[in-house]
Amino acid sequence: MTASVAFIGLGVMGYPMAGHLANGGYTVTVYNRTTEKAKRWAEQYSGRWAATPAEAAQNADIVFACVGNDDDLRAVTLGEHGAFATMKPGSIFVDHTTTSATVAKELAAVAAKINVAFLDAPVSGGQAGAENGALTVMLGGEQAAYEAIGPALNCFAKMHRLLGPVGAGQTAKMVNQICIAGVVQGLAEALHFATHNGLDANAVVDVISKGAAQSWQMENRAHTMVEGQFDFGFAVDWMRKDLGIVLDQAKASGCHLPLTALVDQFYSQVQSMGGGRWDTSSLIALLNRQN
Amino acid sequence: MTASVAFIGLGVMGYPMAGHLANGGYTVTVYNRTTEKAKRWAEQYSGRWAATPAEAAQNADIVFACVGNDDDLRAVTLGEHGAFATMKPGSIFVDHTTTSATVAKELAAVAAKINVAFLDAPVSGGQAGAENGALTVMLGGEQAAYEAIGPALNCFAKMHRLLGPVGAGQTAKMVNQICIAGVVQGLAEALHFATHNGLDANAVVDVISKGAAQSWQMENRAHTMVEGQFDFGFAVDWMRKDLGIVLDQAKASGCHLPLTALVDQFYSQVQSMGGGRWDTSSLIALLNRQN
Amino acid sequence: MTASVAFIGLGVMGYPMAGHLANGGYTVTVYNRTTEKAKRWAEQYSGRWAATPAEAAQNADIVFACVGNDDDLRAVTLGEHGAFATMKPGSIFVDHTTTSATVAKELAAVAAKINVAFLDAPVSGGQAGAENGALTVMLGGEQAAYEAIGPALNCFAKMHRLLGPVGAGQTAKMVNQICIAGVVQGLAEALHFATHNGLDANAVVDVISKGAAQSWQMENRAHTMVEGQFDFGFAVDWMRKDLGIVLDQAKASGCHLPLTALVDQFYSQVQSMGGGRWDTSSLIALLNRQN
Amino acid sequence: MTASVAFIGLGVMGYPMAGHLANGGYTVTVYNRTTEKAKRWAEQYSGRWAATPAEAAQNADIVFACVGNDDDLRAVTLGEHGAFATMKPGSIFVDHTTTSATVAKELAAVAAKINVAFLDAPVSGGQAGAENGALTVMLGGEQAAYEAIGPALNCFAKMHRLLGPVGAGQTAKMVNQICIAGVVQGLAEALHFATHNGLDANAVVDVISKGAAQSWQMENRAHTMVEGQFDFGFAVDWMRKDLGIVLDQAKASGCHLPLTALVDQFYSQVQSMGGGRWDTSSLIALLNRQN
Ligand SMILES: NC(=O)C1=CN([C@@H]2O[C@H](COP(=O)(O)OP(=O)(O)OC[C@H]3O[C@@H](n4cnc5c(N)ncnc54)[C@H](OP(=O)(O)O)[C@@H]3O)[C@@H](O)[C@H]2O)C=CC1
Ligand SMILES: NC(=O)C1=CN([C@@H]2O[C@H](COP(=O)(O)OP(=O)(O)OC[C@H]3O[C@@H](n4cnc5c(N)ncnc54)[C@H](OP(=O)(O)O)[C@@H]3O)[C@@H](O)[C@H]2O)C=CC1
Ligand SMILES: NC(=O)C1=CN([C@@H]2O[C@H](COP(=O)(O)OP(=O)(O)OC[C@H]3O[C@@H](n4cnc5c(N)ncnc54)[C@H](OP(=O)(O)O)[C@@H]3O)[C@@H](O)[C@H]2O)C=CC1
CATH class of the missing domain: 3.40.50.720 (NAD(P)-binding Rossmann-like Domain)
Incomplete structure (x- = not known):
């Protein structure tokens, strides 16, 4: 049955x-x-x-x-x-x-x-x-x-x-999102820096993704970040919802998340750019804007 | 010959x-x-x-x-x-x-x-x-x-x-170090949060390292970070030297690296704790201290 | 009557x-x-x-x-x-x-x-x-x-x-608290820097409080910050309550407060040091700790 | 003579x-x-x-x-x-x-x-x-x-x-600039928040400048910040020169300046907007941009 x-x-x-x-x-x-x-x-x-x-x-x-x-x-x-x-x-x-x-x-x-x-x-x-x-x-x-x-x-x-026990699944998911916030902002700064300094960012990524700088985001998002393509993936609006939950639980449990709190504000700026539905990798758009 | x-x-x-x-x-x-x-x-x-x-x-x-x-x-x-x-x-x-x-x-x-x-x-x-x-x-x-x-x-x-051309190797290495700064701080916050919220951080890492939060640092450093072991690896003093080079070149080339600049200051705090020779993953020690 | x-x-x-x-x-x-x-x-x-x-x-x-x-x-x-x-x-x-x-x-x-x-x-x-x-x-x-x-x-x-209209008073109070977060963290870094570089911080404050760096906090808190005295004033726990309200309203209204979000996390660290009842000027204690 | x-x-x-x-x-x-x-x-x-x-x-x-x-x-x-x-x-x-x-x-x-x-x-x-x-x-x-x-x-x-002794004058000036970095970024976030939440920012400033949030910058720059006028005052390019000196000396002396390092990067973004000659209060322009 x-x-x-x-x-x-x-x-x-x-x-x-x-x-x-x-x-x-x-x-x-x-x-x-x-x-x-x-x-x-x-x-x-x-x-x-x-x-x-x-x-x-x-x-x-x-x-x-x-x-x-x-x-x-x-x-x-x-x-x-x-x-x-x-x-x-x-x-x-x-x-x-x-x-x-x-x-x-x-x-x-x-x-x-x-x-x-x-x-x-x-x-x-x-x-x-x-x-x-x-x-x-x-x-x-x-x-x-x-x-x-x-x-x-x-x-x-x-x-x-x-x-x-109950809640552990959600808390683990929060751990996941905290990691992503750090990885993506670091990667965004790295690619912004690479491009502004005349490197072929894709070539550099091929090389450094073999070592200590490697991440899933690097392997799966670096190329689209360099292109400025964000119309896919996990939306910034969702990420902000999740980071809101994370920061509330951090406060309640006496944890300190300086980077996460900061990146959450950067995502707020992406939303102001009209990027609420963009992929979380769109943090690079903030660094690259000129006006 | x-x-x-x-x-x-x-x-x-x-x-x-x-x-x-x-x-x-x-x-x-x-x-x-x-x-x-x-x-x-x-x-x-x-x-x-x-x-x-x-x-x-x-x-x-x-x-x-x-x-x-x-x-x-x-x-x-x-x-x-x-x-x-x-x-x-x-x-x-x-x-x-x-x-x-x-x-x-x-x-x-x-x-x-x-x-x-x-x-x-x-x-x-x-x-x-x-x-x-x-x-x-x-x-x-x-x-x-x-x-x-x-x-x-x-x-x-x-x-x-x-x-x-000449300089491209060094610039690529800087890209590598910027990525690491973000990954490690994000991972440190995530593990600090996991432990303070009663999770078995190692078990969580096993699960989330299959997805979008994965990184070399997660696979190779999360377990020692949870243990608070830092007496190995790439020293904080070297990292600060490298990030100093990065931030100088960012300034000269008109790049913005908010996260990198912030994490560099956190490494300064690790140095004050006596951690100049600790592995870069020691950022978690700042979050975990109670006094 | x-x-x-x-x-x-x-x-x-x-x-x-x-x-x-x-x-x-x-x-x-x-x-x-x-x-x-x-x-x-x-x-x-x-x-x-x-x-x-x-x-x-x-x-x-x-x-x-x-x-x-x-x-x-x-x-x-x-x-x-x-x-x-x-x-x-x-x-x-x-x-x-x-x-x-x-x-x-x-x-x-x-x-x-x-x-x-x-x-x-x-x-x-x-x-x-x-x-x-x-x-x-x-x-x-x-x-x-x-x-x-x-x-x-x-x-x-x-x-x-x-x-x-209703709410404007509370929103104005939030504006007040945001200003304080920036002033106090800046002042804390300045005094930490002054002391570590061998200056008589009180003498410096006397001089610079005549110009563009002046603030109420400088005139009323710099001396106690240098002494490390925080057992008075507006408590960190109250400040975190207020900054929590601020960050929620910022999110709801599409504002970006990177500094405020970061300082809020620093206050979380003050709480972990046992400083929940200390004055908000205790941010300097984080910078000065050595272990 | x-x-x-x-x-x-x-x-x-x-x-x-x-x-x-x-x-x-x-x-x-x-x-x-x-x-x-x-x-x-x-x-x-x-x-x-x-x-x-x-x-x-x-x-x-x-x-x-x-x-x-x-x-x-x-x-x-x-x-x-x-x-x-x-x-x-x-x-x-x-x-x-x-x-x-x-x-x-x-x-x-x-x-x-x-x-x-x-x-x-x-x-x-x-x-x-x-x-x-x-x-x-x-x-x-x-x-x-x-x-x-x-x-x-x-x-x-x-x-x-x-x-x-020699150097003390320059070090005191650095203390001055660190204070300003914190004050201005806090004020910028506060005014950005006030305006986005429908307050008359000038009226709010009149009220809160009587208390703990008061600063020289608030009394002398808030009104022009609200107007978005920056074509006067102490130029961002000079400020970045000064903050560069500050951050170098902080590193050499084992000081930690997380906020200062971050605000320095925000000034870098103001420079990219074409604001190198704008007054330091132009940090608010970063928060207010929508694209
Ligand atoms: N350690 C690591 O994991 C990694 C290090 N690096 C980089 O590689 C470089 C070397 O690192 P590492 O081998 O760990 O460093 P070490 O400190 O172990 O070795 C430094 C070497 O440089 C020599 N040296 C230093 N200054 C001088 C000088 N003024 N004149 C002559 N010789 C000098 C030292 O000589 P002496 O023996 O006399 O002191 C020593 O042989 C650094 O730039 C580091 O950033 C890069 C990737 C990883
Ligand atoms: N302290 C300061 O410097 C400043 C404080 N504020 C704000 O003013 C407010 C009050 O601060 P403060 O006076 O310092 O706080 P206290 O903790 O000293 O007093 C709080 C008061 O509220 C009462 N109270 C709390 N919860 C309840 C409840 N659920 N039901 C009934 N009564 C309740 C308490 O009663 P009980 O006596 O039974 O505990 C007490 O009378 C806060 O919002 C604070 O943020 C604003 C500016 C400055
Ligand atoms: N402007 C301000 O509000 C404040 C400025 N300061 C500081 O004061 C200093 C001067 O600022 P400011 O007067 O505004 O700057 P200006 O750019 O207006 O003037 C700089 C002066 O330095 C001269 N100069 C620059 N480089 C050289 C050189 N290599 N050899 C000879 N002369 C040189 C310039 O000569 P020339 O005319 O040929 O270019 C000019 O006379 C700076 O360190 C600044 O940070 C401090 C407080 C406030």
Whole structure:
């Protein structure tokens, strides 16, 4: 007997993730705020769609969500017609949204009262990773629940790992974003400097990407940064949302993130340039502008 | 007939580099300011040592140098008993020191007058790379000279490339160091944050090093950073020397490096903590201190 | 006939402010969460105390508040037994707490429904200003309400001004805190540099405080900064609360505050040193530490 | 008998300073690289001009200089036809240029050999201060020499003070510039924030300039910053020269100046916008740009 699952939020990430679950043999019922997308998905994957999260969730063994932010997640779980209204005892809620650890803990507490396990499970790998089923999933929650959803995660993830109690997945994702802020700003300054000093930046990158300066961003973004192409990838607006969460948690936990705080302000300047939807590598545009 | 070469500066880097040349069949005459080290080298590699750079250089087809900084390089080339006093027309001077591009251009101009080709050729890969013959060499200068020394470079480098006219090698090395400044500070903040928020930082690194946050530093330094071990690697004092060169060239060329300038000041604080000889990954020590 | 007023929150600031109103001839009823302080105040100033904000506010023409943060303010206004439960139509609520502009607008909207005018009125001048009746008050709200409370403000303020609609007072206070962040960090670096370079920092300050480097902080804090004395003044914990509000509003309004964001992180480091209650001038302690 | 003095460098600052000396009764011989300016000065003040620094200095009791930077100062003292070639034993050299402390110490040592006293004496107060005879002078050197030139300084300074041995004047000037960097960036962020949030920035400044956020820059530059007027005052190019000196000395003395280093990079961005000759308050232009 195949498990019945629900998927809430068919955005850039959720749509293909739900698709991989359907292709993997799961009986999937989807919910999306904009119904049109849910219908299209149901047609494409021969699945079902529901008019509310509550309806989608009601017979599901696992309910997945991948929506926008903390408030969006509260809406689809606790709101009127939210998933928690109908989830059955013993079922599991898996949140793939990037949110604060606070909301994860808050919802896990509510879920516990109705005997539902909650796993925070933010992903990395971007649109391409979602489409190719090659995401990385960082999880927080109980081991038993994690093991139960392992086969489902395998449908769209090349790597997943339980990193601690509820909130640990979100906190790990924050660690990921902090690293990226430093790497990208450093790379942006380096390429700005290379170009202004007459080097063939691409040639230099080929050489230095063999050593201690190497990074995923260097291998995957340096060439487009040199070209000034940013119309793809992980949007600055999303990055600012994530860094906002990071800086709040840093404050609450007594951590100091001087570079992250500074880069967050630089991203604010990218937004003012009209780059809210540009890839995070667009930090270089600030350095290169002349007026 | 094997080529005769000289090697000036038998420090952490130069000693093994000169050794690889000897092992590769070159007739090597070394010079080192502290003679004791030159004698030891000559014994170990059955080579010769000279009392001055001029003496070491006088019959050499190629003269290599790897000393400390701009002034040191001027001393061993232009100084009394410097290599330029005796180098023969048609020979090649290869500088492996990390210096400014300015001194490279200055020395190349002097060398040209005595018909000596000058190549700036800073390296990356550290002590281990030098010992294992696995350095990366970034070069600036003339194509013909570069081609002529290629076989010699192969003795200690796994990768080398001509990146432009004289100075291009040094400028490329600066690009490398700018990248590292950003990567390391970002990683330091990320690991500081992970630990303070109760995560197993090593486990998180295992997961996120598969994606967009990945870097050489993450793969090779995160674990020691978490342990607070810094007694190895590329020293903060060297890094500050290099970042000083970077910031000077940025100013001269109208580039803006806000992150690099800031991280340079953080390294100044590491020096005040007594960390001048620590690895560059010691930036995390600043974030973790409590008093 | 003298006006009847209420004062909610008898902390470091509120206690003497309420006292000046009593001394100025107002009939004052105070409320404080910790009742002991309210009783002490009532005795000292021959005033009255109430057990709840609602009770204190019920016959008042003006209700003043000076509590801790946004949530505290919501508690004493909207909470059970909050002031809004009993305030009479035509009365005025004046908030001297430093809060977000958001909460000011939110409460003004609620107050409007019960025909109560709301003025946000954060102060500067510190404990000394409150005790000496020499505060500066920055206000947001309606002109008529502002004029009505002018005589009362004169009891404890040497300067007050209406700067725009509701929220304008809080936003002006944020402008104030941003300026301070820059001034203090610059001054801290300057004095750290002066001392490390063998100057008599106090003598230098005497000279440069006549020109373009002059600031209130230089005239009032440089000497104690040089001594390393921080057990007075405006606490780092309060400053971080305020800068958190600033950075949130900057984000919401598309402003970029790189220096402010960075200094906020430095204050986080002061907190880790145990300096949460130190004066904001303690930023210099970070620069001076050696371990 | 009135003293004979020489003045080298008739720029924006030197021209009126030399004029005040002439008006004060000194017999002044001027030198300027561009002779035209020297002739004009001699005519305007009925003084004398010389074709070289050596010629100007040869009978002088005091030789003043106010040229551009370290190298310029070396040129007019040590260079061929430099002042040190002819200065008489027992005379005094007073340098009003803003330079490094290093060059001050270097020249003082050379001067000592010819029995000339050297005082480093950078000024603040800008063009207006020079024209109105209201400069502040920060001095380093011997007490006796300082006392001997006091009456001359009074011609153009409203305040002067000996702050320590040679170099102390320059170091004090650096302290001044560090303060300004912090004040101006903080003020720029504050005004950017005020305007973007709908406040009347001038009104806010009027209010907050009575308290802890007050600064000379706020009182003298806020209004022009709000207007975006920068075509006056102390040029960004000069500020970058000065901050370069500051950061070099910080490095040499083991000081940490994170904010100063960062603001220096922001000034680099102002230069790229074409603002090299704008007043230092132009940092706000970076925050306000939208493209
Ligand atoms: N260590 C590393 O991991 C890396 C270093 N580099 C760069 O390589 C260069 C050398 O580094 P490293 O080998 O570690 O340094 P060391 O300090 O170990 O060696 C420096 C060498 O230069 C000689 N030297 C210094 N000054 C003079 C002088 N004025 N006259 C003559 N000889 C002089 C020293 O002689 P003596 O023995 O007498 O002191 C010694 O042989 C530096 O520019 C460094 O930035 C680049 C990549 C990695
Ligand atoms: N201190 C200063 O120099 C300056 C302070 N400010 C601002 O003024 C405000 C007050 O500061 P300050 O007086 O120093 O603070 P204190 O901590 O001394 O006093 C805070 C007051 O608020 C009361 N309070 C806090 N939370 C609640 C709540 N939830 N319900 C009821 N009462 C509550 C406290 O009651 P209890 O006595 O029971 O704890 C106390 O009376 C803050 O917003 C601060 O940022 C502005 C300028 C200068
Ligand atoms: N302007 C200001 O507001 C302030 C300036 N300062 C400092 O004062 C100094 C002078 O500034 P300012 O008067 O504005 O500068 P200007 O550029 O107006 O004048 C510079 C003067 O130096 C002369 N000069 C420059 N280089 C040489 C050289 N190599 N040989 C001979 N003469 C030379 C110039 O001669 P020529 O006429 O031939 O070009 C000119 O007389 C600087 O160090 C500056 O940082 C300090 C406080 C305020």
